[in-house]
C-alpha cells in the first residue's frame with residue numbers, strides 16, 4: 331500500500347530529543363527552540379520568528395496582534411483549511427470570502443479590492459501547495475486601504491515569491507510543522523513578524539499575557555501579567571525533533587521537488603490530450619513540492635479514480651470543502667461576488683501521494699496507474 335503521507339523522519343530526531351531531555355529543560359524556549367527560530371530567521375531573512383504549538387496558534391497570535399474587534403472583517407479565500415478563518419472568528423471577526431484563481435487555487439488578487447468595506451481590517455492569504463499568491467498586487471491593495479496582511483504559509487516553508495521567502499512578505503507569516511507538512515515536529519508552527527514594533531506584544535500574548543520573555547533575557551527583574559494572552563510555546567522536545575529536519579531542509583526540499591517534477595513529466599501527456607489538468611507555478615514563484623495534485627473532469631470522475639487507485643494500493647485524497655458552504659462558514663462569513671471557481675475546482679482536485687520517503691519507482695507506478703485509468 332502506498333500511503334498518502336508519511337511524516338518526515340531523517341534519523342537524528344531521537345538523538346536531539348534525548349539531548350533536550352538531558353538538558354533538563356523540556357519546557358518552551360529551550361536550546362532547540364532557540365536553534366529552530368534562529369535557523370528560520372536566517373533562512374527566511376525574517377526579523378523575528380516565534381515557534382508555536384501549531385500554525386493554528388500562529389494564526390491566533392496574528393489575529394491578536396492585528397487587534398481584531400467584534401464586527402471587523404477579514405478577507406480570505408474560501409478554499410482553505412478551517413484555521414485560516416477560526417483564528418479571526420475567535421476574536422469576533424466576520425469572514426469575507428472571495429473567489430480563487432483556477433490555475434493556482436490561491437485567492438484571486440484582483441477580487442480583493444471590491445470586497446473591502448469600512449470594516450475590513452485584514453486580508454489573510456493562503457499559499458496553496460507552497461505556490462505563492464500574487465503578493466505584489468495584494469500588498470499594493472493592502473497599502474492603499476491600510477489593511478494588515480497575514481500570510482497563511484502553513485504549506486509554504488522554503489518556498490518564495492520573487493526571491494522573498496513566503497511568510498515574510500505580509501505583516502505576519504504563519505508556518506505549520508504538523509506531521510502532514512514538509513518539516514514536522516508532530517504538532518507545531520511558527521509566527522514570522524515583519525515589523526519590529528509587534529515583537530514585544532507577540533511575546534506577551536505567547537507567554538500567557540506576561541513579560542516572561544523579557545525576564546528570561548534579564549531585561550526586567552520580575553515578570554508580570556501585562557495583557558490577555560495564552561500559552562503558545564511548544565515543548566523543547568518537539569523543537570528538538572524539528573531541528574533535525576531543518577538541518578536537512580535542503581535535502582528534503584530537493585527530494586520533494588524531484589518527485590513533483592517526475593509526476594509532472596509522467597502525467598504531462600494526459601494534460602496534453604485534455605484528460606486532466608496539472609498544477610501551474612506562475613513566473614517568479616519557487617515552490618517546495620509540498621503537494622502534487624491533478625484535476626479530473628468532475629467530482630464523479632474523481633471518485634472513480636480514487637477507487638481505482640485504492641484497488642491498486644494507492645491512497646489519494648481530495649482536499650478542502652469550501653468554507654463558505656460549511657455550517658460555520660454560513661454562520662461566521664459571507665461570500666463576496668460570484669463563486670465561479672471555488673466550488674467547481676475544489677470538486678475536481680485530487681492529491682497524489684507526496685512525502686519525503688516516497689520512492690522514484692512508486693511515483694512511476696502511481697503515474698502508470700493514473701494513465702491506465704484514462705486508457706492511455
Ligand SMILES: *Cc1c(COP(=O)(O)O)cnc(C)c1O
Nearest residue numbers: 384385386411413484506507508
Ligand atoms: C496545515 C494547515 C494549517 C494548520 O496547521 P496546524 O499546524 O495543524 O495548526 C492551516 N492552514 C493551512 C493552509 C494548512 O495547510
